[in-house]
Every structure is written in structure tokens, then in C-alpha cells.
Amino acid sequence: MTPAAASFMRLRGMIRKESLQILRDPSSIAIAFVMPLVLLLLFGYGVSLDAKHIPLAMVVEQPDSKTASLVGAFNRSDYFNPLSFDSIQDAQKALDLREVFGIVWLRNDFSQNLMSQDSAPIGVIVNGVDANKARITTGYIQGVWQAWFESYAASKGVKLSQPVALEPRIWFNAAVRSTDFLVPGLIAVIMTLIGAMLTSMVVAREWERGTMEALMVTPIRIGELVIGKLAPYFILGMGGMLMSVVMALWLFDVPLRGSFWLLSAASALFMLVSLGMGLLISVVARNQFVAGQLSLIVTFLPAFILSGFIFQISAMPEPIQVITHLIPARYYVAILQTLFLAGDIWPIVLANSAALLVMMVIFLGIAWRKTHKRLDA
Amino acid sequence: MPDSALVFEGVTKTFVAEGRTVSALKEMDLHIRKGKVTGLIGPDGAGKTTLMRLAAGLLLPNAGSIHALGIDVVHNPLEVQSSVGYMPQRFGLYEDLSVQENLDLYADLQGVEPALRPPRYKELMHMTGLGPFTRRLAGHLSGGMKQKLGLACTLVRPPRLLLLDEPTVGVDPVSRRELWSIIYRQVQEQGMTVLLSTAYLDEAERCDEVVLMHEGQGLGHGTPEYFREPMRGRCFHITASSLSKRSLQTRLSKVAGIVDAIIEGEQVRVVTASPGLPDLSVLGLGPDELTTEAAEPIFEDAFIATLKGKQKEDDTTDFSAALHTPATDQDKGSVIDVHDLQRRFGDFYAVKGINFEVQRGEVFGLLGANGAGKTTTFRMLCGLLPVSAGEVHVAGHDLRRAAARARSRLGYMAQRFSLYLDLTVIQNLRFFASAYGLSRAKGKERIAWALEGFELAEYASANARDLPLGFKQRLAMAAALMHEPDILFLDEPTSGVDPLARREFWQRINALAETGVTILVTTHFMDEANYCDRLVIMAEGEVLAQGTPAEMKDRFRSADHPDPTMEDAFIGLIEEHEKGREDAA
Numbered sequence: 001m002t003p004a005a006a007s008f009m010r011l012r013g014m015i016r017k018e019s020l021q022i023l024r025d026p027s028s029i030a031i032a033f034v035m036p037l038v039l040l041l042l043f044g045y046g047v048s049l050d051a052k053h054i055p056l057a058m059v060v061e062q063p064d065s066k067t068a069s070l071v072g073a074f075n076r077s078d079y080f081n082p083l084s085f086d087s088i089q090d091a092q093k094a095l096d097l098r099e100v101f102g103i104v105w106l107r108n109d110f111s112q113n114l115m116s117q118d119s120a121p122i123g124v125i126v127n128g129v130d131a132n133k134a135r136i137t138t139g140y141i142q143g144v145w146q147a148w149f150e151s152y153a154a155s156k157g158v159k160l161s162q163p164v165a166l167e168p169r170i171w172f173n174a175a176v177r178s179t180d181f182l183v184p185g186l187i188a189v190i191m192t193l194i195g196a197m198l199t200s201m202v203v204a205r206e207w208e209r210g211t212m213e214a215l216m217v218t219p220i221r222i223g224e225l226v227i228g229k230l231a232p233y234f235i236l237g238m239g240g241m242l243m244s245v246v247m248a249l250w251l252f253d254v255p256l257r258g259s260f261w262l263l264s265a266a267s268a269l270f271m272l273v274s275l276g277m278g279l280l281i282s283v284v285a286r287n288q289f290v291a292g293q294l295s296l297i298v299t300f301l302p303a304f305i306l307s308g309f310i311f312q313i314s315a316m317p318e319p320i321q322v323i324t325h326l327i328p329a330r331y332y333v334a335i336l337q338t339l340f341l342a343g344d345i346w347p348i349v350l351a352n353s354a355a356l357l358v359m360m361v362i363f364l365g366i367a368w369r370k371t372h373k374r375l376d377a
Numbered sequence: 378m379p380d381s382a383l384v385f386e387g388v389t390k391t392f393v394a395e396g397r398t399v400s401a402l403k404e405m406d407l408h409i410r411k412g413k414v415t416g417l418i419g420p421d422g423a424g425k426t427t428l429m430r431l432a433a434g435l436l437l438p439n440a441g442s443i444h445a446l447g448i449d450v451v452h453n454p455l456e457v458q459s460s461v462g463y464m465p466q467r468f469g470l471y472e473d474l475s476v477q478e479n480l481d482l483y484a485d486l487q488g489v490e491p492a493l494r495p496p497r498y499k500e501l502m503h504m505t506g507l508g509p510f511t512r513r514l515a516g517h518l519s520g521g522m523k524q525k526l527g528l529a530c531t532l533v534r535p536p537r538l539l540l541l542d543e544p545t546v547g548v549d550p551v552s553r554r555e556l557w558s559i560i561y562r563q564v565q566e567q568g569m570t571v572l573l574s575t576a577y578l579d580e581a582e583r584c585d586e587v588v589l590m591h592e593g594q595g596l597g598h599g600t601p602e603y604f605r606e607p608m609r610g611r612c613f614h615i616t617a618s619s620l621s622k623r624s625l626q627t628r629l630s631k632v633a634g635i636v637d638a639i640i641e642g643e644q645v646r647v648v649t650a651s652p653g654l655p656d657l658s659v660l661g662l663g664p665d666e667l668t669t670e671a672a673e674p675i676f677e678d679a680f681i682a683t684l685k686g687k688q689k690e691d692d693t694t695d696f697s698a699a700l701h702t703p704a705t706d707q708d709k710g711s712v713i714d715v716h717d718l719q720r721r722f723g724d725f726y727a728v729k730g731i732n733f734e735v736q737r738g739e740v741f742g743l744l745g746a747n748g749a750g751k752t753t754t755f756r757m758l759c760g761l762l763p764v765s766a767g768e769v770h771v772a773g774h775d776l777r778r779a780a781a782r783a784r785s786r787l788g789y790m791a792q793r794f795s796l797y798l799d800l801t802v803i804q805n806l807r808f809f810a811s812a813y814g815l816s817r818a819k820g821k822e823r824i825a826w827a828l829e830g831f832e833l834a835e836y837a838s839a840n841a842r843d844l845p846l847g848f849k850q851r852l853a854m855a856a857a858l859m860h861e862p863d864i865l866f867l868d869e870p871t872s873g874v875d876p877l878a879r880r881e882f883w884q885r886i887n888a889l890a891e892t893g894v895t896i897l898v899t900t901h902f903m904d905e906a907n908y909c910d911r912l913v914i915m916a917e918g919e920v921l922a923q924g925t926p927a928e929m930k931d932r933f934r935s936a937d938h939p940d941p942t943m944e945d946a947f948i949g950l951i952e953e954h955e956k957g958r959e960d961a962a
Contacts, residue, residue, distance in 0.1 A: 006488040013485025017471065017478070024473040211469025214530075217433045218486040219459040373454065375435045376392075 010220050014228025021202070022232055031198050032236045036190040036244060043182050044252045054137055056080045057091035057100040061108040066152075070122075073148040074104065079140045095127060102126040102137050114152075180255070183248040184340040185309030188329045189300070190244055191267065194237040195274025196281065196299040197292065203229065203282035204291035216373045226368060230275050237271045238264075248340070258339030262349060266339070269356045270332040274299070276363025277328070283370045303329035331355045382538050382570035383409040383432055388441035390427055390593075401427040403593040404441065409572050414564055416581050417574035419590030420684065420875035421846050425574040426466065428590075429542045432572070433463040446538055462536030466543050468527030472516030476507055479515055479530055487534040501529040504559050519748060521552025528559060535563065541573035545580065549746030550903060550944050551951055557583055578876055579904070579944075581676040589683060596683055601676045608674035608682065610652035614644040616668045617660075623887045628660055630884065637681045639880065640907050643927050648678045677876070684877055712737050712864060712895050713758065718767035720753050720918075727753040729918040730767065735897060735911075737863075740890045742912035743899040744947065750918040751899040752792070755868050758897070760784050772863055788862035792869045794853035798842035802833050802852055805841055806859070813860035820859075827855035831885075847878030854885070865889065867898040871905065883908050903944040914950050921950045 001009075022028045058074065060067045074082045083100060085091040091103045105123030113121070124141055128134045206212040215225070245263070248254040256263070277299050285291035305311060306320070307329035313321055324330050331352040338348045385407035391400045401424045409415050417425050430436045431443055434454030443450040445457045470479055480501070484494055502508040505525040510518065515526060524544060531539065541560075545553045557580075563569045573584075581587050582601050589596040589604070597604065617625045626645045629638040634655030637648040649655060654669060713735040720728040728750045735741045743751045756762035758771060760780035769776040774783035797805055806827050810820035828834045831851040836844060841852060850870065857865060867886075871879045879902075886908070890896055898909070906912055906926055913923040922929055926943060933941040933949045941949075 001488055001490060009485050009488055013482050016485075017474065017482045020478060021471065021473055206469070209469060209472070210465060210467035211471060213435065213465040213467075214463070214469030214527075215486075216435060217458050217461070217463035217465075218483070219455065219488065220486050221455065373434070373458070374437065375430060376437065 006219070007221070007224060010218075011224050011228055014220070014224060015231050018202075018228060018232040022236060028198055028202070028236075032194050032240055033243065035193060036240050037247075039186060039190060040183065040244060040247050040251075043186050044179055044247070047178075047182065052079055053081050054079060054102065054133075054140075055100045056082050056141075057085045057094055057103040058082045059085050059088050059091045059103060059105045061106060062111065064111050066111045066114060067106050069152070070106070070145075070148050073144055077140070077144050080144070092125075095125065098127070101133070102141065104141060179252050180341060181337055182310070183244075183252050183254050184336040185307070185333045187241055187244045187248075187267070187336055188270065188307060188309060188332045189303050190240050191237050191271055191332075192274050192277075192299050192303040192329055194233065194240050195271055196278040197295040198236070199229065199233050199275050199278030200281035200285060200291040200295045201288050202233075203279070204285050204288045207286040208288060213375070216375075220373075222368065222371055222373065225373075226279065226371060229279070230272075233275060233278075234268075234271055237274065238267065241267045241271070254340055256340055257343040258349075259344055262344055263336075263339050266332065266335045266349065266353055266356070269353060269360060270328065270335075273328045273332075273356055273360045273363060276360055276367055279367035279371070280363055283367060302327045306330065307333045309333050328356060328359050331359075380411050381408040382411045382446055383407065383572060384442075384444045385428070385431075386442045388431065388438045388443060390424075390431060390436060390438050400593050402431070402438075405593065405595060407588065407595065407598075409570060410586065411570050412564065412568050413585040414560065414571045414573070414583075415586045415588060416584035417572060417588050417590060418578065418581050418680065419574075419596075420877055422592075423590040424593040425590060426542055427593075429463070429465075429540050429572075429574060432540055433461060434458055460536060461538040461540060462531040463540045464527055464531045464542065464544060466546065468524065468530070470515040470523055470527055470530070473514060475512050475514055476518070476526055477511040479526060480533060483530040483533045489534045497533060501532060504562065505529050506555065519746075521548045521555075521746070524548050524552065525556065525559070528556060532559075532563060535567045535569060537569060539563065539569055539571045539573075541571065543574050543576060546576060549901060550947055551746070553577075553580075554948070576875060577902075578677040578680055579675075581680070587676065589680065591684060604676055604679035605674045608648070608678045610671070611649045611682070612672040612674045612678050613647045613649070613654055614641070614670050614672045615647055616644045617662055617666050618668075619662065619666045624891060627884070627887060627891070632657065632659060636685050637678070637880070639883075642907060642930070646672060648682055650682075680876065681880070710737060711735060712772055713741075713897070714768070714770040715754075715758070716768040718754070718757065718769060719765045720750075720757060720762065721765045726918050728757070731913075731915070731918075731920045733913050733920065733923055735895060737895055738890055738893045739910045740886060740896045740898065740908060742906055742909035743897070743915060744901070744903070744906055744912055745899075745915035746901070746951075748917075749915040751915055752868060753918075754915070755866055755897070755899060759787060759789050759866055761789075785860070786862055787864040787866060788857035788860065789866045790853050790857040790868065790870055792872065794849050796841045796849060796853055796856070799840060801838050801840055802844070803828075803837045805852060805856060809856040809859045815860060823859050823861075827859070831855045846874055847881070850874055850878065850882060854882075862894070864895045864897065867896065869899055869901070871900060871902060879905070903942065903947055906943045906947075914947060916951055916954050919954075921954050 022032075056074065058071055060071065071082065071084075074080050082104075083094070085094065088103070088105055091100070091105070094100045095103060103123070103125040105125070107123065110122070122145060124138060126134045126137050206215065245256070245260075249256055278295065281291055281294050281298065285294050303309070306313075306324045306327045308324070309329070313324050313330065316324070335349050335352045338345050385405050388402055388405045388407075389400065390402040391398050393399075405424070405428065407428075417428065419425055427436065431438055432445055432450065434450045434457050437451065446460055448457050448460070450457050471482070474482065480498060489497065502511065505522075505528070507522060507526060507529065510522070515523060518526060528541075528544065539560075545556055548556065560571055560573070564571060575581070584601065586599060587601055587604060588598045615625065615629065616622070620628070622640050622643060622645055626638050626640050629635055629645055629647055632655060634650050635647055636650050637646075639646050647654075657667060657669075660667070711734040715731060715733050717730045717732060718728055719726065719730050731754065743754065745751050753762065757764050758769060758776070760771075760776050760783060764777060771783040772786040774780075774786075776783055797808065800808065803824065806824045807820070810823055815823060828837060831854070833848065833852060833855065836848060841849060844852065854867075854870070871882060874882065883905070886896055886898070900906070906929075909926060911923065911925050912929070914921045914929070922932070929946045929950075930941050930943065933946050938945065
């Protein structure tokens with residue numbers, strides 16, 4: 001048998017063994033498919049950074065046709081669930097009890113002011129505990145108020161007191177749906193999970209069960225061992241990616257504005273980075289518990305918190321922002337959000353891919369160098 | 378040397394663990410002859426596994442050279458790994474792959490041509506008897522079958538040099554015999570060279586050559602006969618009409634000039650420091666009470682004599698001094714009564730209605746292969762596992778009603794010694810004293826007793842993890858005796874412990890039994906069955922035979938087998954049982 005044929009046979013044997021183990025081990029299937037599914041459903045449905053159907057207390061001290069039309073405007077808005085209260089005291093009590101999130105207060109001089117001054121102040125109180133939601137809510141209230149006031153002014157033929165009106169336009173995610181940027185970002189987290197956690201744990205399992213020692217005293221070469229381990233998990237990870245993309249597009253209606261092939265290429269690159277991290281962890285961790293904990297802390301949590309998937313990187317303190325540059329998921333999240341929501345913006349995709357490429361070379365390089373066919377490394 | 382398959386020259390290997398440097402091998406020289414089976418024999422920590430791993434290129438030596446089949450192992454490990462077969466202590470079978478898939482994997486890794494596979498597979502399956510189980514997952518095989526599959530995987534492409542690290546540990550006697558016959562077939566048919574390490578001294582007799590190792594050095598290399606020869610005239614069988622074999626053994630072991638005294642069958646086997654028997658008048662027995670006869674030396678005699686000479690000379694420990702007197706208010710009689718005991722797990726009967734009783738002060742053994750139901754029986758007797766059906770009385774209490782009260786009278790030493798490895802010796806003892814609810818003063822007294830009686834004082838502040846295995850075993854036994862139980866349960870107490878520590882352990886057990894403590898022990902070492910007063914042999918949840926060791930062996934005494942060993946009796950019983958089952962089917 002030629003050396004090449006023997007090498008191919010060993011590689012085939014390793015890949016077949018690894019695939020059979022994946023198929024028979026419910027825990028690897030769970031990590032590869034069930035956990036991503038749960039994460040996607042949780043983030044797709046459960047976690048929403050949008051403010052919708054906000055319970056809002058309406059206090060109208062002197063109801064008339066004008067206040068009724070303004071309340072009607074709030075009623076028609078998707079963002080609010082207005083509840084009527086008789087006095088500001090009652091409304092405040094409801095706010096304390098968290099029955100409502102904010103209060104809109106039309107004092108008894110509202111209509112009068114509107115007639116005489118071409119404008120009328122409305123009182124707004126918002127629960128500021130959740131700062132983000134409070135900001136969004138005041139924005140929405142202002143929006144409803146402004147829209148109503150403009151149409152009121154037009155119907156009366158009154159000239160607007162403000163000569164220039166600000167007209168914001170939101171690009172890429174015009175509906176400002178958080179699902180649209182959460183779900184693509186989640187793909188990075190899922191692939192980190194499969195790549196780093198699963199890989200490091202299966203290698204640790206070989207050490208735990210003593211199969212590694214037997215494997216080492218076969219003619220297998222380091223390259224064959226590493227590739228034989230990586231190939232099946234690469235495919236599994238790409239499967240997880242595909243599943244996430246399909247769910248994003250058809251279940252959560254996230255648009256994919258860039259090219260699918262570019263997305264696949266970038267994902268393949270990130271998958272290799274992730275597998276590299278997994279192999280590196282397995283060099284240190286020789287039991288499954290340590291491998292699992294280590295990959296959770298070193299790869300999964302940073303991908304969650306520091307990648308810009310949920311938390312805006314530019315809003316982080318300076319030192320933390322510097323640290324995020326070491327997190328591979330950061331670059332991949334940038335690529336994902338660009339490809340899904342903006343399109344094939346080459347400069348962004350290329351710059352981030354270059355960073356991933358460098359990381360892949362470093363991680364796989366070190367892992368390769370550090371994997372010996374020896375017990376005393 | 379041209380006829381050597383494996384050569385070590387001046388090999389030193391040290392490990393650094395927690396700041397301490399430990400030498401596993403010290404300038405070891407070794408020449409393993411081609412086409413022979415060489416046994417590597419030595420106590421725990423002698424460096425056997427390190428030597429195997431060095432030979433397989435898994436470790437780098439600090440100094441010296443290693444050549445396997447003429448290849449430099451240090452510089453060309455990959456080339457060596459292409460031509461040797463190596464089976465580590467825990468062979469790495471993939472438990473979630475089937476027998477066939479494991480074989481396929483190793484055939485791929487070893488580069489066996491596809492055309493050559495079917496005949497080789499057939500041969501291996503025939504040899505190992507695994508033919509009917511090729512589709513079964515390796516994880517569902519019994520211990521002996523796993524070991525045979527591991528060997529088959531290593532042999533899938535016949536290597537020129539086969540390295541086996543304790544291939545027969547924890548394997549039942551029947552499977553052990555089969556493993557040996559597979560190994561010898563390979564040597565004869567393929568001209569293979571085999572180096573294997575073992576903890577079973579009787580296996581040394583089956584090797585062509587033996588290397589005796591101790592503390593990282595070779596103490597001798599030759600045929601088993603080469604080791605036995607100097608022992609001629611130094612081995613005796615002694616019996617005393619007025620003494621039990623156990624008290625005779627205890628007394629003989631204290632006589633100056635006697636290196637070793639063990640119970641063998643109904644006699645005590647004695648090894649002396651120099652040819653001839655020393656003066657036995659110190660025993661204070663009349664000449665007509667004592668019968669002595671010369672015995673044929675075996676490898677074990679040489680092993681013990683050589684190693685005891687190496688150990689520090691403080692073998693004067695009086696084990697009985699360390700022991701307590703248990704409550705002997707009750708008259709002699711049975712302390713454990715088992716009647717129609719059953720245990721089901723779902724549809725599976727782990728124990729199928731067994732009967733036996735144990736007398737006070739008896740050493741009672743439960744023998745059987747893995748999965749025979751020994752541990753299950755034990756756990757029921759200790760009240761750790763509910764009984765499915767039948768009656769159990771322990772120390773006069775019905776276990777089904779008064780398990781807690783019965784438990785306070787018994788001590789239990791679990792397989793693998795349940796110790797807290799991150800606590801020191803003294804902390805472990807304190808914990809067990811408080812767990813058994815001893816008062817402060819009593820606890821102090823018992824801890825002092827344990828440290829002294831088990832010679833643990835010098836290790837008192839060492840973590841249990843760092844203790845040598847033999848000391849872990851002592852500590853576990855001390856812990857189980859903290860509350861002065863009347864009955865002591867020992868589950869595989871000597872598994873993995875080397876022959877020297879095993880001897881010492883049995884001396885303690887004997888001394889304990891002499892004071893009236895009842896001892897129940899499970900073991901898979903057949904020679905240890907001789908230490909028991911009575912025993913039962915179990916298989917598949919049933920009791921196959923019960924009685925004294927002599928009665929068991931008598932059943933298999935025949936013209937061409939005048940002196941059967943316990944192992945012969947065991948294998949005979951298992952075969953009878955299997956035949957009976959086939960006839961019934």
C-alpha cells in the first residue's frame with residue numbers, strides 16, 4: 001500500500017468513527033441541534049429589545065372632543081395599551097405597582113392652551129428603571145403626540161409653530177425589529193458552542209476513557225488525527241449554521257440582503273476559528289468537566305457578551321472595547337449583521353474576514369504544534 | 378544484541394509532580410528476546426507502566442537509549458508505532474461503537490489491506506469467542522470480553538512486538554486463561570515477541586522469561602526456573618494439630634529466619650531466609666504436634682523473598698496488638714443469616730434466591746466473576762440496597778425492619794476505598810469518627826488507635842490522594858473500624874494492590890478474625906480464597922457451591938489432577954454451571 005493510500009485509509013477510519021460517535025451520542029446531537037433550537041426560539045420570541053404594547057395610563061382631567069381624538073391616536077398605536085385613569089394619584093399608584101409603564105397627563109387646561117397658543121404641553125411620566133425602554137417609550141409618546149398635532153393643525157389650517165420638523169429615517173432595519181439583528185448574531189454564538197465546546201469535550205472524552213493512549217500508538221499522524229477530529233464537527237457546525245439561517249429567514253422573517261454564498265464562506269472561516277479554539281482548550285483540559293467549563297468561560301460567554309451581538313460595543317468602556325478585538329465572534333457578528341440586514345458591503349466583510357483568517361491561523365497553528373503523540377507534553 | 382526485540386540502555390525517566398521529582402526508572406537496562414513471552418513483574422509503582430509507555434514512544438526518557446525492533450524509539454517514534462502493538466492498561470475501546478466497528482477502525486489505522494481483512498477478522502473472532510457479538514456495542518460487553526476485544530484490535534495487523542500493560546487485571550479466571558492462550562498462539566504462529574506486565578504472580582510461571590522490577594530498577598531477568606532455583610530447600614508446608622491454620626500462620630510469621638508465611642489450602646506455606654528450617658521450638662509446640670514437609674518452590678516465593686529483602690526491616694509489627702475486642706456477650710452462632718435472598722432490577726435478577734449463613738469470627742468469602750452478583754449481595758447485607766424478596770438477619774436484626782440498628786454493628790469498606798482524597802489522613806479519620814457518632818473522647822482514642830495500629834502516623838498530615846495504594850487501603854480499613862463493629866464487610870479490598878501489601882492486609886484480617894470479628898469479603902483473586910474459613914462461589918446471581926476451600930478443591934481432585942488449585946475449582950464449577958444451563962435449554 002502506498003503511503004498516500006494508507007494515510008487516506010487512516011483518515012477515513014477516523015472520520016467514520018467520529019461520525020458514528022456523533023450519531024450515537026445523544027449529548028452531541030443535543031449540543032449541536034437542540035441547544036441552538038432552544039436559543040433561537042428563546043431569542044427569536046422571548047427576548048425582544050423593542051417596546052410594544054406598553055401599558056400606558058391616560059389621565060384626562062377635562063374630557064372633550066380634542067382630548068378624545070388624542071387618546072384615540074394613542075389607542076390606534078401598536079406601541080401602546082392605554083388605560084384610562086380618573087386622577088393622577090390613581091395613575092401614580094398604578095405606576096408604583098408596575099401595572100403601567102408610563103403616564104400621559106392631559107391637565108384641565110389642555111384644550112384651552114391648544115386653542116390659544118397653537119400648542120399644549122402634555123405631562124409625561126415614565127418608569128426609568130429600564131433606561132433603554134424608558135427612552136424608547138418617551139420617543140414613541142412624542143411621535144404619537146407630534147403626528148396627532150400635525151394632523152390637528154392641518155385640519156384647522158393653523159400654521160405650525162415649528163418651522164423645521166425633524167424627520168428621522170432608519171436604514172437597514174426600518175421597522176427597528178430587534179429580532180432582525182439578534183437572530184443573525186445568535187448564529188455566531190451557536191457556532192462557537194458547536195465548534196469550541198463540542199470539540200474540546202470530545203477530545204477530553206478520549207483522554208478520560210483512555211482511548212487516546214491506544215490511538216497514539218497506531219501509525220496515525222498528528223495531521224490525520226487533527227483533521228479526522230475537525231472534519232465531522234466542521235460539517236456538524238455548518239449544519240447548525242444552515243438550520244439557524246433557515247429558521248431566521250422563514251420563522252422570524254429576517255431578511256437576507258447579502259449573498260448566501262458569501263455568508264457560507266464567512267461562516268466556514270469562523271467555524272475553523274471556533275474549532276481551533278476547541279482544540280486549544282483540549283490541549284489543556286483532559287476531562288470533560290474542565291473542558292466544558294473552560295469553553296463556556298473562554299469562548300461562549302465572551303461570544304455572548306463581548307461580540308456586539310446584544311450589547312453595543314461602542315457603548316462599552318474603552319478598555320473593554322479593546323478586549324473585544326480578541327473575541328473572534330465580534331468579527332463574525334459584524335459580518336452576519338451586515339450580510340443579513342445591509343447586503344454585500346465588501347469593505348466590512350473583507351476587513352472582518354481578514355481578522356478571522358489571522359485568528360484561524362494562530363489558533364489552529366498553536367493547536368497543531370501543541371498536539372503531540374506523547375503523554376508528557 | 379541481534380536477537381533482542383527491545384533494548385533499553387541506561388534509561389532514566391523522572392516526573393515532576395507538585396514540585397517533587399519522582400524517578401520512575403533509574404538507569405534501566407533491558408534486553409527482551411525475540412519470539413519469547415517476557416513478563417514484567419513488580420509491585421505497584423515499580424515503573425512497569427512507565428517502561429511500557431517509553432517502549433511505545435509515548436514518553437521521552439531523560440537519559441539513555443531505547444531501541445524497538447532495531448528502531449530508535451526516541452528519534453523515530455512514528456516508525457516504531459507502525460510496527461509495534463500496544464495495549465494500555467485501560468484499553469481504549471470506543472464503547473459507543475460495535476465490536477465490528479472497533480475492529481474496522483483499528484484495521485484502518487493500522488493500514489490493513491481490505492482484501493486481507495475478512496480472513497483476519499474471522500480468525501480473531503474465533504480466537505476470542507466474540508464471533509456471535511460482532512454487532513454488539515463494546516460498552517455492553519463484559520469485562521473479560523472487552524479485554525479480549527482490546528487484544529483483537531491490537532492484533533488486527535499482527536505486530537512484530539506486542540506490548541501489553543496488565544492485560545489480565547480485573548478479568549475473571551476463565552477469560553484470563555483464554556487471553557493467555559491467544560497470546561501464545563500469536564507467538565507460535567506469527568513469531569511475535571511479547572512483553573507483558575502483570576500483578577498476578579502465578580502468571581509469571583506462564584512466561585518464557587521474567588523481569589523482576591522494583592523502584593525503577595531491574596532486580597533480575599531470567600526464566601521462572603532461574604528465579605525458583607535459589608529457593609530450593611527454603612520452602613515448607615507446616616501444619617499443627619493443636620492450632621488453627623490462622624494462628625499458626627500468625628505465629629510462624631514472627632519466627633526469626635522466616636521470610637514469609639501464608640495459608641495455602643489447609644497448611645501454612647513458609648519461606649525461609651536460608652536453606653533449612655529455623656528452630657521452631659519458640660512456638661512452644663511439641664514435636665508430634667507439628668508436621669513439616671519440604672515444598673516445591675514457586676515464582677511467588679522468589680518474588681517475596683527478593684522484595685522483602687529490599688524493604689526496611691521492621692516486620693516485627695504485632696498486628697493483634699492494634700486490635701480491639703468486640704462485644705462477645707452473645708454466644709457463638711450465626712451472625713448473618715441469608716434466606717432465599719433476591720434482588721431484581723426491572724426484569725433482571727441480579728441475585729436469584731441465595732442461601733448461606735456466616736458464623737461469628739469467621740472469614741467468609743464471596744467469589745465470582747464480574748457481574749456474578751457479589752456486590753449486589755453485599756449492598757443488601759449492609760442495608761444499602763433494599764431486598765426484593767427473602768430474609769436477611771444481620772447481628773440478630775432483621776434488615777427489612779431494623780436496618781439502621783443492624784448497620785451500627787457493621788463496618789463497610791467499599792470497592793476503591795471511599796476516602797476523601799483532598800483531606801489529610803487525620804481529617805479523614807476525624808470525619809469518620811464523627812460520622813459514626815463517636816463522642817469526643819472516644820473519637821480521640823480511636824484516632825490514636827488507628828494511627829498507631831495501621832502505622833499511619835508518619836502520613837497523618839498527608840492528603841489521602843498522595844498516599845501509596847497500600848496505605849490508602851489501610852486508611853480505608855481504619856475508617857471502617859472506627860466504631861468497633863462486630864462485622865466487617867470488605868468489597869474487593871485487594872483489587873489493584875500489589876502482592877506485598879496484599880499479604881500485610883491479610884495478616885491484619887487474620888488478626889481481626891482471631892479477636893472474634895466476623896469478616897465478609899469479596900475477591901476475584903483465587904489464591905485469596907484460601908484465607909477464608911468458608912466461602913460461596915457465585916455466578917449469574919446464583920450460589921454454585923459453598924463450603925471450606927478444601928471441600929471445594931476436593932470436588933475436582935482426580936487421578937490426572939491430584940492437587941487442584943482454587944482456580945481449577947472455580948473454572949470447573951463455572952463450566953459445570955454452563956453445561957447445566959445448556960442441557961436445560
